[in-house]
Amino acid sequence: MQLSNDRFLRVSGVVKTYGDYIALRAVSLDVGKGSSVALIGPSGSGKSTLLRCINALEEISDGTIEVGDFEVGYRRAGHHRRRLGASALAAQREHVGMVFQSFNLFPHMTALDNVMSGPLLVRRESVDTARKKGMQLLERVGLGSKASSFPRQLSGGQQQRVAIARALAMDPQIMLFDEPTSALDPETVQEVLNVIRDVRDSGMTMLIATHEMEFARHVSDTTVFMETGQIVEQGESSKVLFSPETGRCKRFLAGLTGQPA
Template sequence: MSEPALRVEGLRKSFGGAEVLRGIDLEVAPGEVVVVIGPSGCGKSTLLRCLNHLEPPTAGRVWLRGELVGAHEEEGRLLPRPEAEVNQQRARMGMVFQRLNLFPHLTVLGNVIEAPIRVKGLSRQQAEALALRLLGRTGLLDKKDEYPARLSGGQQQRVAIARALAMEPEVMLFDEATSALDPELADDVLQVMHDLAREGMTMLVVTHEMTFAREVGHRVVMMEAGRVIEQGPPDVIFTTPSQPRTREFLRKVLHSRDALPPG
């Protein structure tokens, strides 16, 4: 059995007196697409941010391909890694956020080549060759010289995906990547994510897009109040969930998504 791409054990996160994550245990296999669902405020986004140490966990451990993230163990104690090492680990986990957070002063091409040059030490020629290939893959090659302000939200999000892929990550984390987009623009982004899954990219996806979860996910994880309350294959979770809270959540979400507007 191969080593998990990601392994999470006893992950907890508190902000002040509020405990947002309450002991998350989770594994993601290489090439697996795990979709995390649950109501707003249940800790889904915080989970992703703790995985790559944008938010240091209050307790628990995260391993990336067997390497402890954000800390190292010495004589049974966890000691923080130097920030440079943490940044190198983050570079192995591409993350696409809900917010469209491109650099506004850089062109599309400039956005994608920035990190490979600064973090990975690629030459500009190498970085541009990689960026052009990724922009072609995400359907944006003709927009390479545009600035973000001249792109639609969906195009900006696809640039963000290309930018994350430019670091050649081992895992991709998606945090509600389509929630700020109208359905037509969201479909373009979801298609790129679908293509990545088909190519074998390991992905952990927080989303309210239930069709994507059902069709692309290998496993669906349901969160509630900072805990994983249920997980399993999409056909099981969507047809015969074991937890009443999962059934209630899916009934509400599927009803609201599937309802047609009047007229």
């Protein structure tokens, strides 16, 4: 599946409902190749739901999501579109890496086995190829010496770095980070942020839902402020984070910094 360079991610009028609850309200967002976007906003604003929809973990209720040359979750035939089956969805997800709040590592596997799992089971790479790639990625995230450790033997920050290496092992074209530091002790937050910054510097297209405003300032080109399932404000990070235009975004940022809105 060839991904285009001119329009990498396009979210158009996306609605997501759970019964009577509207989680996303006609959300539209364009992301260029190699860009880094920070999603900020209060809990329940729709940040995580949006990421899960982009990765086809949630089926959207209306609208479209396109990554490169394919429409996420669907196949079009003329004016009709059909929801993809499980195997086709899995094939799409190879291009869309995702890192969760709670790491989601396989507890019975070592760090290396976790990183190797996707290439082995999904891509059917050889054990030698998957092991070589896995060790390179663990070295990249600073955990080469922990290859044989199980998740229970690792700190939260180390587990999250393994999770990032596992996502990168599938050679994704875009990375989604869902509050990657929210479950970590303050001492381990920086080590994870450093790894994410390294991924950004490699040219990866990224969306990061985060409450770490200082990190958002340094790692994102664009910041999107969401509330009640809507995009309230978006623009260059330097502008949104330092001089937001909407009163609601001003109050949100002031609440985090303790400064007057």
